[in-house]
Amino acid sequence: MGRKQRGRAARNARRKLPPNFESDEVKRAPHVLVFKRGPTVGNNVKELIKDMRRVMEPFTAPNLKVSRKNSLKDFIAISSHFHVTHLMTFSKTQLSTYMRLIRIPRGPTLNFRIRRFTHGRDIVSALRRPQTFPKQFEHAPLLVMNGFQDESIHIKLIATMFQNMFPSINVATVDLSTIKRCVLLSLDPVNGFIEFRHYNIKIVPSSISRAAKKLLQGKVPDLSRFNDISDFMYREGHASESEDESTGNQDENEVILSQQLRSRGNLKSNQSAIRLTEIGPRMTLELVKIEEGLCDGEVLYHTYISKTPEEIAELRKRNTEKKRLKDQRIREQEENIKHKQENKKQTQKSSSKQNDEETDEEESSDYADE
Template sequence: MGRKQRGRAARNARRKLPPNFESEEVKRAPHVLVFKRGVTVGNNVKELIKDMRRVMEPFTAPNLKVSRKNALKDFIAISGHFHVTHLMTFSKTQLSTYMRLIRVPRGPTLNFRIRRFTHSRDIVSALKHPQTFPKQFEYAPLLVMNGFQDDSIHIKLIATMFQNMFPSINVTNVDLSTIKRCVLLSLDPVNGFIEFRHYNIKIVPSGISRAAKKLLQGKVPDLSRFNDISDFMYREGNASESEDESTGNNDENEVILSQQLRSRGNLKANQSAIRLTEIGPRMTLELVKIEEGLCDGEVLYHTHISKTPEEITELRKRNTDKKRLKEQRKREQEENVKRKQDKKKTTQKSSSKQNDENMIESSSDNNDNDSDE
């Protein structure tokens, strides 16, 4: 049996992976790049970008470096190679902070105004029993949407955009142990705001006493006050009020497991309770407008501006003329570049020919001088 590689040898072996080492499932999964746009966005927006990268893990670039010279077309150019399907950008102006969702490579583009947001560290620090650990980010979160039943075009586009940003789940063969997190999007029908929440999912056994639950979960109880284990079992393990999980008695969050989970006590066909713990970030989004292309197409919907059919026709004509003029300038520029290259080649040929003639004349002069001597 071969010796297991450790340290530098293991790192070098990982670096020598074949070019197509990713599975087909990973390639088909949506990949999202999260970065900032603009010169300055502030430390709060930078931290929000880091939090959103944690939300979109593992199908994102958590350590993506963006410089001021990088344009949007640079990210679109590399999207095909890295299987990137969406871009999430954050920008800040004097009025507010904005989030933009872009579907690569042809759009549409959704522009949101972030009315309020809270960082993950603030939410976790306010919890009495936070549930954060690195392994919960090894799998993509589950998307839960509420209030998107409206038949409006912009509501359907928002729902479709968010659904395509997260991997789809096959209910028949999904592994329940891989569902560690969930993203909740709730639409307020009154003001049209979208509430963004991010939760950790924990499944605990229910329908049993707290003492038995402690033993199943591997928690060592304090038996110094009891004469026998039966005293501990009948007195519910002497659990304190902080350990009381009264929400588990609610029938709405209790399910019958179809699989046996890796956590202790959660057996197949047994009753378990679902616990949700918010891990952040938290955002309140307001849709501003929807563009057809990549940030430069026709405006399909605008929340605050409405145009008449005549204005829409005039705007489409103006955009068509603008695109035609842009294409014409591009062709003229290409022709100018080609003409300069041809002129340069002609000049080089003439100069090389002149040099050859000068060399022949100099050699003939040398021969004449030799003959005179």
């Protein structure tokens, strides 16, 4: 019998996974890397980056470490191996904070100005009953978009970009128990700002009394004032309005469940209410420009600058010439490197030959002396 593994060997054995342990669904899902760009961004932006990583979970790298030496080419090089489809970068200047969305591998690149933002911890601390728990981040959030009906090119690109950043769902086969969060994007048609919100989704039964709801939730009621449990049920346990979770118009947020949920009281074909609790972060975005390619292509749209067709043609000609010169320099550098390597090989070969000749002369002189 072999020796039982203990300590580090046992932990490493448990961590070993088959080479293709990821399912096809995970491989097809969009993966987003969130990180900062620039030498300094400040603690507030760093906290915002952590919040956005929580939003994009589980298809992101929550503990990604980025150094100053890392460039966009480094992340693009590893994107295919880790199924990364989008990059979300944050930077800060003296004027404002900016967010950039990059579609890998061919673009486009969307540049947003963050006019104002609020951290998730600030929103949660202001709530009376926060709804945060680890299991709500085990599945991707549901994307809800409002006000993106405009047929403009830049509006279509924004909508397509955000839609491709989240996994698509099949309404007929989706498991409602896996939908724990939602991301709301609302476009203001007047000023063009995009409001970003992140909510927790909770479904509670609404076709039963508050007393029965307490029992279903596992809460032990105080029956000292009642002679029988029926008194508590008929009087609804003297529940106050603050204990009632329903807010607003009940008819607007009540639905008939098409499947049974894992939470108590939410049965199939019964009526339940949907509760949304904001968990942050909160951002107000303003589109600045859309670039073709990966941050270095032609500007497809700019909010503040508009150019004539002649200026656009001149810019295209200038960019084409710039790209041609860049390719020419790359070819010259490759030829120079190749030429240096050949010269180095010839030098090494000649030096080794000369050493062999000197060795032969020394051996022949030693033999003549003998």
